[in-house]
Amino acid sequence: MTFDYDGYAGAYLRVDLSTGQIQKHSLPSEWVENYLGGNGIGIKILWDEVPETANPLGPDNKLIVATGPLCGSPMPNSGRMEFIGKSPLTGIYGDANAGGQFGPELKFSGYDVIIFEGQASEPVYLYINNDQVELRSARDIWGLGTYAAETRLQTIHCDPALKTALIGPAGENLVRFAGIQVTYRRSAARCGLGAVMGSKKLKGVAVRGTKGIHFKKPKVLESFSLQMHKNIRRNEFFPGIQKYGTSGLVALMQPIGRFPTQNFRQGHFEEYEAISGETLREAHLVRDIACFNCPLGCDKMYSVEEGEFAGCQTSSVEYETLNSLGARICNRNLEALLKANEMCDDLGLDSISAGNAISFAMELAELGIWKESELNGLDLSWGNYHTAIQLLHDMSYRQGFLGDLLADGAARAARWLGRNSERYAMHVKGQDIPAQDGRAQQSMGLAHVTSSRGADHLKAFPTIDETGYPSEAVRRYGEQYLPDLVNPLATRYKAMLVKDGEDFGAIVDSSGNCKSGGTFVMAEIYWQEQADAIAAATSMDIDAQKLRQIGERIYNLQRCYNALHGITSSDDVLPWRFTKVPSPSGNARGSVCHLEIMLPEYYAIRGWNPDDGLPTLKTMQRLGLEAEYQRMEHAIACGATKAARMFLGWAAPYTEKVEEIT
Amino acid sequence: MRLNIYPERCTGCSACEVFCSLHHEGLVNQELSRIHVYRDIENANFLPIACVNCQTKACLAACPEEGAIYINHLGMVVIEEQLCTGCSKCKQACEIQAIGFYRQTGRGKMGKAFCFKCDLCDGEAVCVNVCPVGALVLEEDTNGDAGQRLFETLRPARLEIVEHMEARGMAKTRRVA
Numbered sequence: 001m002t003f004d005y006d007g008y009a010g011a012y013l014r015v016d017l018s019t020g021q022i023q024k025h026s027l028p029s030e031w032v033e034n035y036l037g038g039n040g041i042g043i044k045i046l047w048d049e050v051p052e053t054a055n056p057l058g059p060d061n062k063l064i065v066a067t068g069p070l071c072g073s074p075m076p077n078s079g080r081m082e083f084i085g086k087s088p089l090t091g092i093y094g095d096a097n098a099g100g101q102f103g104p105e106l107k108f109s110g111y112d113v114i115i116f117e118g119q120a121s122e123p124v125y126l127y128i129n130n131d132q133v134e135l136r137s138a139r140d141i142w143g144l145g146t147y148a149a150e151t152r153l154q155t156i157h158c159d160p161a162l163k164t165a166l167i168g169p170a171g172e173n174l175v176r177f178a179g180i181q182v183t184y185r186r187s188a189a190r191c192g193l194g195a196v197m198g199s200k201k202l203k204g205v206a207v208r209g210t211k212g213i214h215f216k217k218p219k220v221l222e223s224f225s226l227q228m229h230k231n232i233r234r235n236e237f238f239p240g241i242q243k244y245g246t247s248g249l250v251a252l253m254q255p256i257g258r259f260p261t262q263n264f265r266q267g268h269f270e271e272y273e274a275i276s277g278e279t280l281r282e283a284h285l286v287r288d289i290a291c292f293n294c295p296l297g298c299d300k301m302y303s304v305e306e307g308e309f310a311g312c313q314t315s316s317v318e319y320e321t322l323n324s325l326g327a328r329i330c331n332r333n334l335e336a337l338l339k340a341n342e343m344c345d346d347l348g349l350d351s352i353s354a355g356n357a358i359s360f361a362m363e364l365a366e367l368g369i370w371k372e373s374e375l376n377g378l379d380l381s382w383g384n385y386h387t388a389i390q391l392l393h394d395m396s397y398r399q400g401f402l403g404d405l406l407a408d409g410a411a412r413a414a415r416w417l418g419r420n421s422e423r424y425a426m427h428v429k430g431q432d433i434p435a436q437d438g439r440a441q442q443s444m445g446l447a448h449v450t451s452s453r454g455a456d457h458l459k460a461f462p463t464i465d466e467t468g469y470p471s472e473a474v475r476r477y478g479e480q481y482l483p484d485l486v487n488p489l490a491t492r493y494k495a496m497l498v499k500d501g502e503d504f505g506a507i508v509d510s511s512g513n514c515k516s517g518g519t520f521v522m523a524e525i526y527w528q529e530q531a532d533a534i535a536a537a538t539s540m541d542i543d544a545q546k547l548r549q550i551g552e553r554i555y556n557l558q559r560c561y562n563a564l565h566g567i568t569s570s571d572d573v574l575p576w577r578f579t580k581v582p583s584p585s586g587n588a589r590g591s592v593c594h595l596e597i598m599l600p601e602y603y604a605i606r607g608w609n610p611d612d613g614l615p616t617l618k619t620m621q622r623l624g625l626e627a628e629y630q631r632m633e634h635a636i637a638c639g640a641t642k643a644a645r646m647f648l649g650w651a652a653p654y655t656e657k658v659e660e661i662t
Numbered sequence: 663m664r665l666n667i668y669p670e671r672c673t674g675c676s677a678c679e680v681f682c683s684l685h686h687e688g689l690v691n692q693e694l695s696r697i698h699v700y701r702d703i704e705n706a707n708f709l710p711i712a713c714v715n716c717q718t719k720a721c722l723a724a725c726p727e728e729g730a731i732y733i734n735h736l737g738m739v740v741i742e743e744q745l746c747t748g749c750s751k752c753k754q755a756c757e758i759q760a761i762g763f764y765r766q767t768g769r770g771k772m773g774k775a776f777c778f779k780c781d782l783c784d785g786e787a788v789c790v791n792v793c794p795v796g797a798l799v800l801e802e803d804t805n806g807d808a809g810q811r812l813f814e815t816l817r818p819a820r821l822e823i824v825e826h827m828e829a830r831g832m833a834k835t836r837r838v839a
Contacts, residue, residue, distance in 0.1 A: 073690060074681055074690060104690075108691065151704075159832060160701070160702075160827050161701075185703075210693045212683065212687075212690055212691025212694065213689060221684070222684050222685060229677070229794070230791075233794055242794075287673075287708075289703075292675065293676055293677045
């Protein structure tokens with residue numbers, strides 16, 4: 001069987017780690033026709049091959065490494081690739097996306113997808129050099145941080161151009177929010193898929209590809225992509241993003257009360273200027289760095305020259321990290337923050353979940369919930385960055401009571417701990433909430449609960465109402481929805497915005513381009529442009545309408561997969577802080593997140609049942625997912641989903657009002 | 663006309679390599695790009711290298727084939743790939759290794775191998791068009807030795823990266839050695 005479409009490498013690898021067997025297959029056409037690539041193919045494989053009974057850290061779970069048709073293409077920001085698996089953090093569908101150079105290199109070597117299954121008995125890594133694919137012993141690099149391991153592999157294979165995807169000690173020690181670190185120092189961090197690799201004793205993948213990628217209409221694609229590059233460079237937001245990357249958001253979010261502080265108690269940080277993108281660039285920038293084929297270069301290298309953390313060199317210090325290890329724990333020391341970022345990358349931790357676990361611990365300390373004996377001498381007062389840095393280390397190695405407990409994530413730690421601690425675990429479906437406060441931006445609150453991987457801003461990525469971008473809103477949706485659509489505090493039209501963002505986001509994640517460049521923040525690439533690019537690259541019979549359907553299919557299947565694990569509308573909730581306590585900050589002062597208004601509207605637009613929040617038969621038939629619907633209904637009817645629900649392991653978000661201490 | 667390179671502006675994004683290979687060979691393959699970006703991430707160092715139209719033009723003298731390498735109407739040295747036998751003598755002669763070598767099939771005379779280098783896309787250099795940070799600029803060659811002076815700065819810069827790779831034990835590679 002051969003594969004018909006250009007733009008793809010056309011083959012996938014199935015690596016059984018238990019037996020050491022590696023199979024090469026040509027990519028099934030129906031995968032790409034119905035699911036495009038990336039997380040689309042990922043959920044398809046997960047649905048078919050990983051049952052609801054599989055333990056995320058057991059041999060039955062699979063780790064899927066997937067690229068898409070535009071990954072490695074001339075389209076701007078085409079360096080994105082996906083890791084997909086059942087998440088050890090949430091117990092449901094999990095994916096993590098990374099930029100860098102790894103995804104394109106994998107395609108250049110001739111493979112679109114790698115499926116890892118089983119569990120190795122000894123540490124191994126997968127080495128790919130075009131047609132040569134082999135599992136090698138990773139005994140020498142097991143235990144190393146990701147920086148050292150990457151250098152070591154490049155030395156072993158005598159190739160500085162070797163691209164790697166590696167886990168650090170956190171993944172090896174099964175920290176439930178361990179990430180995967182991709183060349184150069186980009187993280188696929190969310191959902192704890194690094195722990196899945198750790199459980200499989202898979203240290204990483206090292207790949208070198210020199211085959212290149214053929215496209216159906218190279219000349220058309222070249223001129224179209226060049227135009228897209230130019231459009232992005234001309235966009236009014238380009239200079240700011242190019243200069244600061246996501247760190248520029250700190251100063252933007254502060255005045256609108258959307259910069260979570262002290263475990264989401266507030267939406268503003270008095271000392272935000274100490275950790276803002278402007279300060280960061282001025283004091284610590286070494287060089288602007290870009291992912292594969294990206295005009296923005298929001299990845300940047302920073303260093304610390306003097307003081308306690310001198311010698312620290314780190315890159316891609318994102319808004320999320322500046323918040324989670326900065327404002328969220330009241331840390332105003334930028335050098336310490338850079339050190340923490342370097343540690344997260346080297347140890348292989350998700351900086352969002354790590355920061356959330358620390359802020360959770362600090363709030364419990366303030367409330368006197370910890371026992372003295374549990375703290376092991378750690379001073380958990382707000383803003384103590386030495387403690388934060390110590391905890392990053394302890395969590396990665398599961399050292400000490402706190403380190404071991406928090407390494408399971410705030411939501412699980414709360415369930416284990418009890419003592420009303422679940423009130424202070426800020427999560428949705430076990431996934432820690434990123435630095436996006438739903439009170440200050442209603443659509444973001446909705447996005448957190450409807451996201452298929454638990455609390456997440458990047459599934460729907462509603463950006464146009466963040467601080468109000470009318471020009472982008474008009475370009476996408478027309479004038480009829482203004483001004484409510486761009487008003488962050490209004491609830492009208494936000495269900496539509498979130499649904500559209502989720503479908504388009506699923507396509508972007510499945511294609512292999514980037515949500516931060518051109519597709520969302522700068523609305524240059526939308527359904528039509530994406531469809532045109534895919535058509536020129538692959539010659540697939542595709543248009544914007546078909547693409548929309550694929551996006552919807554992917555998102556519905558992810559929802560159904562979660563439904564197999566007992567997820568229903570009752571899990572689509574935000575913690576009490578967002579729905580019961582009016583925001584004390586900035587423009588958002590007095591506002592709460594109105595899920596009760598937006599969520600029913602969202603279910604209706606999606607064609608989901610208003611009672612249980614699951615896709616209806618009619619919706620599933622429209623998407624060609626009737627068999628999938630039958631399986632879901634059967635699992636619900638026979639009680640399998642209820643049983644699976646019991647193994648998710650996290651304490652449900654607390655939704656009743658709690659008196660805030662001030 | 664010649665290519666001017668500002669390495670300090672480069673972000674290492676590869677857009678030049680992607681578009682170069684697509685434009686010349688019809689596929690995306692950085693190995694087939696006429697411009698190559700040396701990456702030394704540890705020292706935050708990127709160095710794009712392509713033919714900068716130096717004055718020595720050692721490549722011209724090194725070629726043993728009649729008509730396989732010549733200077734075109736833009737003043738650029740170009741390789742006639744149909745006549746090139748892939749002997750790599752020009753590549754070895756170039757002190758900044760601005761010439762690439764690619765073996766498509768087979769070995770020796772049985773296969774097809776050729777050397778390739780920048781031809782400025784006949785004056786419409788696609789890498790310059792796509793470079794987002796102005797690290798690559800097309801300039802009229804008004805002052806005859808500008809290319810040579812750039813060449814003199816690129817040569818040690820390139821060696822520095824190669825030596826760093828060697829020190830780390832990873833220099834035995836396709837294009838860095």
